[in-house]
Amino acid sequence: MAEKKQHTYVSADTNKPTSKPKAKKTTTTPSGKTAKEAAPVGNATAFRVAAVGLWIVAIVCEILAVLLFTGKLNWTFMNTLTLIIILLVVDLACVIAGAQFWKKANHIDPASEKNPLKFWLWNNMGVIVCAFAFIPFIIFALTDKNADKQTKTIAVIAAAVALLIGGAAGIDYHPVSQEQKQEAMSVLGDEQVYWTTFGKVYHTHDDCQALNNSDALTYGNVEQAIAAHRTRLCAFCAKRDDITGVATDKAVDEIGEIVQDAVDDAA
Numbered sequence: 001m002a003e004k005k006q007h008t009y010v011s012a013d014t015n016k017p018t019s020k021p022k023a024k025k026t027t028t029t030p031s032g033k034t035a036k037e038a039a040p041v042g043n044a045t046a047f048r049v050a051a052v053g054l055w056i057v058a059i060v061c062e063i064l065a066v067l068l069f070t071g072k073l074n075w076t077f078m079n080t081l082t083l084i085i086i087l088l089v090v091d092l093a094c095v096i097a098g099a100q101f102w103k104k105a106n107h108i109d110p111a112s113e114k115n116p117l118k119f120w121l122w123n124n125m126g127v128i129v130c131a132f133a134f135i136p137f138i139i140f141a142l143t144d145k146n147a148d149k150q151t152k153t154i155a156v157i158a159a160a161v162a163l164l165i166g167g168a169a170g171i172d173y174h175p176v177s178q179e180q181k182q183e184a185m186s187v188l189g190d191e192q193v194y195w196t197t198f199g200k201v202y203h204t205h206d207d208c209q210a211l212n213n214s215d216a217l218t219y220g221n222v223e224q225a226i227a228a229h230r231t232r233l234c235a236f237c238a239k240r241d242d243i244t245g246v247a248t249d250k251a252v253d254e255i256g257e258i259v260q261d262a263v264d265d266a267a
């Protein structure tokens with residue numbers, strides 16, 4: 001039997017290293033309310049306002065880039081193509097930063113699945129804004145008759161690359177719905193959960209087999225885990241605690257079954 005992995009612990013409340021926390025298992029209430037309030041996970045509205053503000057800056061940069069490209073605006077203090085590239089870079093930075101704030105807000109205050117259009121829009125807003133932030137520029141650049149070929153090629157390639165990077169960064173790879181979050185909170189209540197720096201799931205046990213290679217663990221309640229973008233419960237932990245009804249990690253589930261098959265074969 002391998003030696004048990006020793007972890008270091010970071011509290012989600014304070015973001016500071018602590019000693020091994022006492023496992024906290026409280027009885028859950030149907031409302032999902034907990035007796036002791038953990039540190040608030042953040043203000044979703046503030047994150048959304050920040051996102052929208054950054055996105056407005058992004059679109060303004062794009063408009064300026066279009067005006068410069070088409071010659072409607074003439075800034076002589078710098079080479080026009082250089083200026084356009086700078087504007088596209090600022091545009092991209094704002095698109096990406098805005099999308100991170102937006103995703104954070106979605107994990108604190110998720111949209112309900114009951115409204116499929118809003119749910120889709122809320123979870124894909126980062127990608128949609130990215131499309132608006134670069135595709136019009138690309139169309140204007142491609143259809144401009146006056147620009148020289150080289151300028152056109154460089155500007156279009158720059159905008160296309162920005163579109164791809166911004167789109168990839170804008171995707172929420174682990175979206176969560178209001179129902180999913182409520183379900184997880186009502187099942188797990190204030191129970192302590194753990195997650196790793198790069199892991200995609202949260203665990204109910206710090207000695208979970210999936211954590212054998214992880215050194216630092218952050219611990220908090222499930223609401224904090226979801227706000228930290230760990231939207232699903234580890235399939236090993238779910239099986240161990242016989243937890244159903246909480247979104248689990250399918251990929252881990254499959255690995256779990258493969259491992260189980262290997263164990264069965266060996267027996």
Ligand SMILES: [Zn+2]
Pocket residue numbers: 202203204205208209210211234235236237238
């Ligand atoms: Zn686990």
